[in-house]
Amino acid sequence: xxxxxxxxLLLVPATVVGGSVGALWWLLDEVPRAELSLxxxxxxxxxxxxxxxxPMRQPGGRPVPTSMAIVATLALLGASPVALVAVGATGxxxxxxxxxxxxxxxxxxxxxxxxxxLAGVVAVGATxxxxxxxxxxxxxxxxSIDLGAGFAVVLAIMxxxxxxxxxxxxxxxxxxxxxxxxxxxxxxxxxxxAVSSTxxxxxxxxxxxxxxTLPTMLIPLLAARMGMDRFAVASRAYDQTIxxxxxxxxxxxxxxxxxxxxxGRLAHQVGLDLGLDADTLTVLEHASHLHELGRIRHDDPDxxxxxxxxxxxxxxxxxxxxxxxxxxxxxxxxxxxxxxxxEVALPARVVAACCQVDRYxxxxxxxxxxxxxxxxxxxxxxxxxxxxxxxxxLDREGALRQG
Numbered sequence: 001x002x003x004x005x006x007x008x009l010l011l012v013p014a015t016v017v018g019g020s021v022g023a024l025w026w027l028l029d030e031v032p033r034a035e036l037s038l039x040x041x042x043x044x045x046x047x048x049x050x051x052x053x054x055p056m057r058q059p060g061g062r063p064v065p066t067s068m069a070i071v072a073t074l075a076l077l078g079a080s081p082v083a084l085v086a087v088g089a090t091g092x093x094x095x096x097x098x099x100x101x102x103x104x105x106x107x108x109x110x111x112x113x114x115x116x117x118l119a120g121v122v123a124v125g126a127t128x129x130x131x132x133x134x135x136x137x138x139x140x141x142x143x144s145i146d147l148g149a150g151f152a153v154v155l156a157i158m159x160x161x162x163x164x165x166x167x168x169x170x171x172x173x174x175x176x177x178x179x180x181x182x183x184x185x186x187x188x189x190x191x192x193x194a195v196s197s198t199x200x201x202x203x204x205x206x207x208x209x210x211x212x213t214l215p216t217m218l219i220p221l222l223a224a225r226m227g228m229d230r231f232a233v234a235s236r237a238y239d240q241t242i243x244x245x246x247x248x249x250x251x252x253x254x255x256x257x258x259x260x261x262x263x264g265r266l267a268h269q270v271g272l273d274l275g276l277d278a279d280t281l282t283v284l285e286h287a288s289h290l291h292e293l294g295r296i297r298h299d300d301p302d303x304x305x306x307x308x309x310x311x312x313x314x315x316x317x318x319x320x321x322x323x324x325x326x327x328x329x330x331x332x333x334x335x336x337x338x339x340x341x342x343e344v345a346l347p348a349r350v351v352a353a354c355c356q357v358d359r360y361x362x363x364x365x366x367x368x369x370x371x372x373x374x375x376x377x378x379x380x381x382x383x384x385x386x387x388x389x390x391x392x393x394l395d396r397e398g399a400l401r402q403g
Contacts, residue, residue: 036079041087044074048091048216056191056225057232064191067091067223068161069198071115072153073217076145081119088115111163118156123201125152145204153199158192159185176275183278194224243370246289254295259358264288266366266393273389274346284347287330291351293330295315301401311335321333338382349383353390356380370394 048070055063071088079087092111096103126149162184166177184194198217206213246260267288294313295305315332316325326344333340333348334355340348356377362368377387 043081043211043214044070044087045090047100047218048087049094050093050218051221052091054222054225056194056228064161064188064195066195066225068114068118068157069195069202069217069221070214072157072196072199072201073213075118075122076149076153076199077206079119081116084115084119085112088112089222090091108194115206117160119151121152121156121160121316122149125149125155127163138309144207145200150200150203153203154196157196157199158189161189161192176272179277180272187278190226191228194220242286242289245293249295252295254269255292256359260289261291262358263291263351263354264355266390267350269393269396270350270354270386270389271347274350274385275394276346280343280347284328284350285325286324286327287334287347288351288354290314290327291331291334291355292319302341306335346383349381349386350390353381353383353386357390357394359376 007149037111048067051066051070055065057063067088070091071084074087076082088111089108092108093103126146129147155291159181163181166180166184174271198220202213202217205216209216229394246264249255250257250259267284268281271284276284291309291314294310294315294317297317299312311332312335315328318328318331330345330347332350333344334351337345357373361373374387374391377390378384381387
């Protein structure tokens with residue numbers, strides 16, 4: 001299993017080579033260039049700062065940095081890799097100053113590396129796409145763009161950015177990487193399409209509109225951001241409702257505070273490690289949050305109620321909501337995980353195992369208790385794959401705490 005740093009390190013050679021190729025081709029004058037004054041570069045920095053302050057919020061995902069549209073436009077115009085890095089990094093720094101946030105080296109380095117590599121991607125696309133230039137004229141003005149470079153920008157934003165995001169997920173095993181990338185691309189395609197198409201628009205009309213291109217680009221970016229914000233708000237409200245329901249047993253004193261949230265977080269990591277698809281991961285998280293809901297059917301929190309009874313009680317409550325029928329099936333099955341079958345079997349066993357770990361987890365660093373817990377999980381859950389995956393996740397979390 002590779003750490004986040006090791007995984008991201010796999011991208012460094014391609015980034016360095018790509019950016020270096022871009023610098024080389026730029027120096028050899030192989031990439032078409034626009035004549036940009038210092039004032040225009042300052043305007044690009046301002047536009048980058050503004051878009052850094054207005055990221056697109058994806059439902060259930062990371063924000064899409066709209067500033068990529070500005071930097072990509074500058075790359076399409078043939079700016080040097082050094083200029084791209086300066087504009088991208090300066091815009092990010094100014095945005096953090098405006099927001100009064102701390103300046104962390106990780107995100108800053110990602111902006112530098114992203115701008116540098118984007119220069120290389122555009123240079124390679126322009127070179128391979130020589131002769132593929134789309135041109136239109138209007139009253140003596142010429143609008144043109146190298147289609148090879150444009151295709152490279154679309155590929156970098158819509159595929160390259162999700163790839164980096166997936167590589168940074170600690171619990172994503174390399175064997176599951178292709179599926180995760182496909183899911184990430186499918187999840188972020190709306191934001192990626194808005195950013196990449198705006199970049200192409202800017203590169204196409206800059207010769208005609210000049211500096212007025214930048215405020216023109218902000219209009220579609222803001223429209224796309226407003227539309228995606230509505231989806232994100234609805235998604236957050238739904239998730240908050242699930243979490244509020246998970247706290248009902250806590251109010252009775254039947255379970256520890258934040259038990260459902262902790263189980264959900266751990267189950268999500270195990271699900272990633274096992275390679276569950278995105279839809280099943282969502283069901284798994286919701287079931288983890290709500291798996292104790294059956295306790296609200298019992299007035300006395302101290303009364304002994306078997307796990308299967310609690311699972312059936314919780315499932316019956318959740319089935320009153322049609323949209324959570326799969327969640328109800330997983331919750332019911334987790335009461336007797338060794339007997340679960342079908343598509344709910346694996347998620348149910350993950351929920352049951354993570355619940356036991358949160359309730360009766362060993363003291364960190366006590367290897368004897370750790371082994372005892374794993375043996376008990378094998379006996380109660382009856383799934384070696386789930387227990388092995390849970391053990392890997394616990395090992396990673398322990399390493400992160402020690403680091």
